[in-house]
Amino acid sequence: MGDGLTISGGGETAVATDALFVDAARLGAAVGVIDGWVSIAATLASELDAAGLDRGGGGWADPAPTEAVRRVEQALLRCGDAADDLRGALIASAERYGWAERWIDGLWKAGGGLLAGAVGAHLFSPHGVGLAVGLGVNVAARSLFGPTPLDRWVASQRGLLSDPAFVRVVRAAADSFDELVAGARGVPGYGAFGRLVGAPESASVLLGFTALLGAKVLVDGPVSVTRVTPGDGAPAGHPAAAPIRTADAPTGLADLADRVPSGEGPQIRIERYGQPDDPRWMVYISGTVETSLVAGEQPFDHSSNVFGLADDSWIDELRTAGAESGAGERAVRHAMAEAGVAPGDPVMPVGHSGGGIIAAKLAADTELNVVGAVNLGGPIVSAPMREGVPVLSIEHDEDIVPAVGGSGHPSDERLTVSRSVLDVGRVYETALPAHELVRYRETAALVDDSEEDRLLAFRELVGFTGGGTGVVTEWKAIRDVSSSTGAR
Amino acid sequence: MDDIDRFLALSAGRTVTADRLAAAVRLRGSLRAFRDEVEQTLPALVPRAAGRWRSIAADRYIERLDELQSQFTEVNAALGAAEVQLDERIRRMRADLDALDEVEPRWATG
Numbered sequence: 001m002g003d004g005l006t007i008s009g010g011g012e013t014a015v016a017t018d019a020l021f022v023d024a025a026r027l028g029a030a031v032g033v034i035d036g037w038v039s040i041a042a043t044l045a046s047e048l049d050a051a052g053l054d055r056g057g058g059g060w061a062d063p064a065p066t067e068a069v070r071r072v073e074q075a076l077l078r079c080g081d082a083a084d085d086l087r088g089a090l091i092a093s094a095e096r097y098g099w100a101e102r103w104i105d106g107l108w109k110a111g112g113g114l115l116a117g118a119v120g121a122h123l124f125s126p127h128g129v130g131l132a133v134g135l136g137v138n139v140a141a142r143s144l145f146g147p148t149p150l151d152r153w154v155a156s157q158r159g160l161l162s163d164p165a166f167v168r169v170v171r172a173a174a175d176s177f178d179e180l181v182a183g184a185r186g187v188p189g190y191g192a193f194g195r196l197v198g199a200p201e202s203a204s205v206l207l208g209f210t211a212l213l214g215a216k217v218l219v220d221g222p223v224s225v226t227r228v229t230p231g232d233g234a235p236a237g238h239p240a241a242a243p244i245r246t247a248d249a250p251t252g253l254a255d256l257a258d259r260v261p262s263g264e265g266p267q268i269r270i271e272r273y274g275q276p277d278d279p280r281w282m283v284y285i286s287g288t289v290e291t292s293l294v295a296g297e298q299p300f301d302h303s304s305n306v307f308g309l310a311d312d313s314w315i316d317e318l319r320t321a322g323a324e325s326g327a328g329e330r331a332v333r334h335a336m337a338e339a340g341v342a343p344g345d346p347v348m349p350v351g352h353s354g355g356g357i358i359a360a361k362l363a364a365d366t367e368l369n370v371v372g373a374v375n376l377g378g379p380i381v382s383a384p385m386r387e388g389v390p391v392l393s394i395e396h397d398e399d400i401v402p403a404v405g406g407s408g409h410p411s412d413e414r415l416t417v418s419r420s421v422l423d424v425g426r427v428y429e430t431a432l433p434a435h436e437l438v439r440y441r442e443t444a445a446l447v448d449d450s451e452e453d454r455l456l457a458f459r460e461l462v463g464f465t466g467g468g469t470g471v472v473t474e475w476k477a478i479r480d481v482s483s484s485t486g487a488r
Numbered sequence: 489m490d491d492i493d494r495f496l497a498l499s500a501g502r503t504v505t506a507d508r509l510a511a512a513v514r515l516r517g518s519l520r521a522f523r524d525e526v527e528q529t530l531p532a533l534v535p536r537a538a539g540r541w542r543s544i545a546a547d548r549y550i551e552r553l554d555e556l557q558s559q560f561t562e563v564n565a566a567l568g569a570a571e572v573q574l575d576e577r578i579r580r581m582r583a584d585l586d587a588l589d590e591v592e593p594r595w596a597t598g
Binding site for chain 2: 022026034051
């Protein structure tokens with residue numbers, strides 16, 4: 001755990017802490033300043049020379065200010081060279097770090113694919129069948145007698161879920177589902193084949209299969225949104241009981257993260273700023289509320305997330321079975337329309353977890369005027385980006401959720417800020433402590449403190465609202481699960 | 489300054505005049521302003537070694553930052569030396585000019 005932010009992407013191949021990038025930028029600025037001083041010193045020396053101020057009696061002890069200023073010029077030149085060299089060394093080290101990260105990720109991906117293929121090849125062997133029977137017995141024993149020894153052992157290994165090495169395994173595994181299937185089907189050369197297929201393609205195929213099979217899992221349905229009446233449940237006189245809620249314009253990433261809805265209640269918050277004829281919108285989107293894969297009334301669930309992930313692949317456009325997009329994304333679009341967001345209005349969506357997936361989707365939509373988007377711990381590494389629309393993605397080192405998107409692809413528009421947030425050896429109460437919104441809020445506050453150029457630029461982008469006070473509306477989304485809709 | 493010195497100075501182009509002195513004083517002001525700017529800017533110009541990383545590379549980085557700070561110290565010292573040199577030149581020019589002022593009436597009266 002620490003306050004250090006690691007920054008990658010954004011059109012650069014270098015990966016480093018924000019402090020290193022800040023130092024490199026300061027050294028670059030110093031080189032410019034020193035260059036200016038060299039010019040001043042050279043001009044001064046010329047003027048001193050022209051005034052003949054070194055032409056005294058000619059003795060060895062005669063003052064020679066021109067020569068002295070030339071020595072200043074030389075000393076400044078050495079300083080400028082040294083600062084430039086040091087800046088170059090910092091950038092080179094960041095480049096090496098970035099290269100090493102990509103190389104290691106590549107190894108993990110290749111290894112994950114080969115391992116998945118090998119596991120798939122043994123899926124129907126006596127070992128595989130024995131393992132499946134054992135897991136089946138465990139499920140039966142749990143339903144009869146409660147948690148089994150295996151369950152207790154798995155629960156005791158909860159810390160593994162937040163191990164950065166395990167996060168890498170998840171990232172590799174997310175890209176390797178197809179290799180597992182190919183291995184099980186005895187397809188040769190699954191390693192090479194698998195590199196072309198990532199997590200989104202796997203998710204899309206999975207959705208197609210479940211829809212065709214009529215399974216109850218991963219089936220989505222229509223959604224509706226209702227504006228939550230201001231003051232509901234608030235005591236009389238409390239600010240929350242006012243008929244119209246207002247908020248000061250956000251000034252940084254911490255403000256944005258603080259306003260993302262969490263838990264039960266409205267999943268979408270929309271703020272309107274600017275003049276009536278020039279509205280600017282902030283859209284805050286909740287993370288996953290319901291963890292079930294079977295669609296229920298709560299649209300912010302894993303069914304919606306898998307649809308959101310599958311959308312990232314071109315293959316998904318070929319899928320004819322199942323819903324076209326996740327319920328959560330449709331709910332946000334409904335809420336935006338109800339709130340009055342017009343296609344050309346500047347918008348900035350901000351989302352946590354599954355809400356981050358939706359924020360990235362909105363950012364890529366050419367029919368919206370999204371000025372930038374923020375993802376807090378969502379798996380968006382495979383999400384298509386729209387040129388000129390920056391997406392700031394904050395992902396904690398120990399959070400497996402961003403890793404379920406697989407390795408994804410680099411993008412000039414996506415700037416990723418990562419940070420280690422857990423103490424080594426400490427036992428946490430929750431299963432995924434690094435994924436909690438409260439920790440992403442802490443990291444967002446650190447982003448505000450950073451002087452790194454790209455983070456500064458994004459913070460300035462938040463000022464697109466124009467400042468002032470905005471009107472807040474909150475929206476509750478519900479999935480229609482009636483039998484007539486086809487959702488179950 | 490005796491007459492022979494004055495003749496040698498004239499022949500070597502080292503004649504002290506009020507204009508040359510004024511030019512020297514003006515350049516002295518420019519040098520002072522330049523030195524002030526450098527002195528005020530240098531402390532915040534480059535990052536300070538904060539020990540944020542713990543590695544051989546980080547140690548080397550801190551060393552190089554220290555080297556850079558040393559070079560800045562050299563710049564400050566060189567600027568100080570230049571100022572001293574120019575001050576001394578101006579002092580001597582003033583002395584020469586004063587001496588000339590004393591000689592001029594004698595030449596004028598023959």
